[in-house]
Amino acid sequence: MELEHIGKNEYELFFGPAHPGSGNFSVKLKVEGEKIISARADPGYLHRGFEKLMEYRLPLQNAVLSDRICILEPLNWNLIHAEAVDELMGIEIPERAKYIRVIMAELSRIQSHIIWYGIISIGTGFDTGFKIAFGYRDYILDLFEMITGGRVYPAGYICPGGVRRDLPQGAEERILKVLEKIEEMLEFERMENPAHLERMKGVGVLKLKDAIRLGATGPVLRGSGMKADVRKDDPYEVYDKLDFEIPVRNEGDAYARYMIGLEEIQQSINIIKQALNDLPDGDFIAKEFKKPKLAMKIPEGEVYVRNEIARGEAGIYMVSDGGTTPYRVKIRGPSFLHMIPVFEYLLKGAEIADVPAIYWSLNICPADLDR
Amino acid sequence: METDILNKINAKFEVEGEMQRERRIWVKIDKEALINLCKFVKEMGFEHLSAISVTDWLKEGEYEVTYHLWSYKDKILLTLKTRIDRNNPNIKSVVPIWGENAQIHEREMHEMFGVNFEGNNDLSPLFLEDWEGPPPFKKDFNWREYVREKYYDRGNEREISYFEEV
Numbered sequence: 049m050e051l052e053h054i055g056k057n058e059y060e061l062f063f064g065p066a067h068p069g070s071g072n073f074s075v076k077l078k079v080e081g082e083k084i085i086s087a088r089a090d091p092g093y094l095h096r097g098f099e100k101l102m103e104y105r106l107p108l109q110n111a112v113l114s115d116r117i118c119i120l121e122p123l124n125w126n127l128i129h130a131e132a133v134d135e136l137m138g139i140e141i142p143e144r145a146k147y148i149r150v151i152m153a154e155l156s157r158i159q160s161h162i163i164w165y166g167i168i169s170i171g172t173g174f175d176t177g178f179k180i181a182f183g184y185r186d187y188i189l190d191l192f193e194m195i196t197g198g199r200v201y202p203a204g205y206i207c208p209g210g211v212r213r214d215l216p217q218g219a220e221e222r223i224l225k226v227l228e229k230i231e232e233m234l235e236f237e238r239m240e241n242p243a244h245l246e247r248m249k250g251v252g253v254l255k256l257k258d259a260i261r262l263g264a265t266g267p268v269l270r271g272s273g274m275k276a277d278v279r280k281d282d283p284y285e286v287y288d289k290l291d292f293e294i295p296v297r298n299e300g301d302a303y304a305r306y307m308i309g310l311e312e313i314q315q316s317i318n319i320i321k322q323a324l325n326d327l328p329d330g331d332f333i334a335k336e337f338k339k340p341k342l343a344m345k346i347p348e349g350e351v352y353v354r355n356e357i358a359r360g361e362a363g364i365y366m367v368s369d370g371g372t373t374p375y376r377v378k379i380r381g382p383s384f385l386h387m388i389p390v391f392e393y394l395l396k397g398a399e400i401a402d403v404p405a406i407y408w409s410l411n412i413c414p415a416d417l418d419r
Numbered sequence: 420m421e422t423d424i425l426n427k428i429n430a431k432f433e434v435e436g437e438m439q440r441e442r443r444i445w446v447k448i449d450k451e452a453l454i455n456l457c458k459f460v461k462e463m464g465f466e467h468l469s470a471i472s473v474t475d476w477l478k479e480g481e482y483e484v485t486y487h488l489w490s491y492k493d494k495i496l497l498t499l500k501t502r503i504d505r506n507n508p509n510i511k512s513v514v515p516i517w518g519e520n521a522q523i524h525e526r527e528m529h530e531m532f533g534v535n536f537e538g539n540n541d542l543s544p545l546f547l548e549d550w551e552g553p554p555p556f557k558k559d560f561n562w563r564e565y566v567r568e569k570y571y572d573r574g575n576e577r578e579i580s581y582f583e584e585v
Contacts (some may be wrong), residue, residue, distance in 0.1 A: 099556065106570075246535070261517070263467065352498060363469055376475070380470040
């Protein structure tokens with residue numbers, strides 16, 4: 049943090065980009081005493097230019113690349129990319145692959161929400177929560193290692209046409225065992241904690257009208273009282289066959305957003321249990337992609353695919369001119385709007401001490417902002 | 420539902436509309452009529468601007484600006500597409516309609532493609548710091564050449580082997 053004196057009582061404070069409480073992202077705060085007068089986000093620390101990189105690569109290479117869009121939930125980004133290519137190429141995905149995709153996406157969501165809980169805890173001064181969260185997250189990482197081969201990055205496990213490998217033997221039982229463990233952790237999370245209550249109740253209030261105007265989606269929007277979830281409203285894969293609820297809260301403060309994250313873990317557990325129960329037999333990848341040709345052409349056309357990831361609405365706009373690589377890829381990350389307009393808006397008038405609580409309650413990932 | 424919305428738009432504007440599949444509508448419109456159409460669809464319930472994107476059609480010498488809109492009420496994704504001249508990329512801003520959300524998307528597109536959004540008062544650089552080259556997402560931007568000129572350290576053996584073989 050750097051401090052610069054600019055007026056009688058005014059200071060300019062630079063928060064980030066290597067500050068432990070900020071992630072790879074910075075924000076310039078103008079403060080008067082303890083109060084923030086204005087904030088200006090300064091992203092770009094993680095800009096890698098995925099949209100351009102993808103124009104030079106084949107869909108199968110892009111599947112691997114799409115992991116890196118967000119470090120905290122690579123499988124969900126895998127899924128969005130795969131869906132965009134599937135839709136452009138008009139590939140019929142085997143039913144089993146759809147179920148495996150949903151199971152993996154939901155495991156990834158739980159894992160991401162657990163990180164969220166851990167990071168909120170450390171941001172509000174409750175270290176135990178951080179350690180518990182990362183301990184339990186490891187159970188899911190073990191599952192990822194068994195199924196995809198990678199603990200954090202699945203290296204394009206969810207690829208165009210389906211998934212790269214079938215679930216290994218005994219995977220279903222192990223997933224159920226891990227879910228039991230996660231429920232154990234939820235018990236712990238549900239205990240009301242003074243650190244969370246004091247630091248987050250009434251902090252960073254976002255009204256529904258502002259949330260829509262600023263482009264908030266996902267838990268942030270639902271924390272402000274809007275019942276909207278892409279899985280329900282614009283269903284993809286097999287979400288329309290599964291029964292789950294959308295947690296909504298009306299308060300709009302940091303605590304409401306945090307509680308939504310907690311309730312969503314339970315919903316994801318329910319989804320995975322149902323999907324495992326209904327999991328059909330059959331192929332796990334479409335026959336066109338069983339032995340993929342490298343120079344496979346993508347038919348001319350354009351699609352806009354939306355998914356609900358842990359952070360909110362994610363989208364890929366893909367245009368093809370009939371070549372082997374996409375002509376243009378636009379990636380819409382949920383954090384792009386949560387970290388710039390929403391965050392700047394919430395910081396105005398807040399206290400410096402509340403910055404970490406507000407920041408982490410938005411569940412943001414600098415990687416999908418900068419791309 | 421989808422055809423209803425298309426009919427409503429068709430009744431007021433000269434557009435080329437298409438229903439791609441369930442919940443997906445694509446509409447092509449002239450640059451001049453865009454702002455009026457945007458106001459019209461916002462009132463119809465397309466409150467959420469999911470993304471603004473630009474595609475660089477080098478051969479045609481045109482940029483295609485796309486607006487992806489979502490209606491929470493009707494649960495439909497509407498994409499508005501409009502073409503502008505690539506050498507004179509000016510288009511009216513939609514900030515008065517969708518507010519700060521549009522502002523940040525336009526700022527990004529300005530940086531990456533050099534499109535000038537008239538009426539957007541803050542188009543300062545977003546991701547790139549001290550960038551002197553042309554907008555990097557343009558199709559005719561030769562990034563290999565740019566990197567070779569700007570960042571190639573001829574004294575570094577490892578880099579010589581990389582750059583000279585390309």
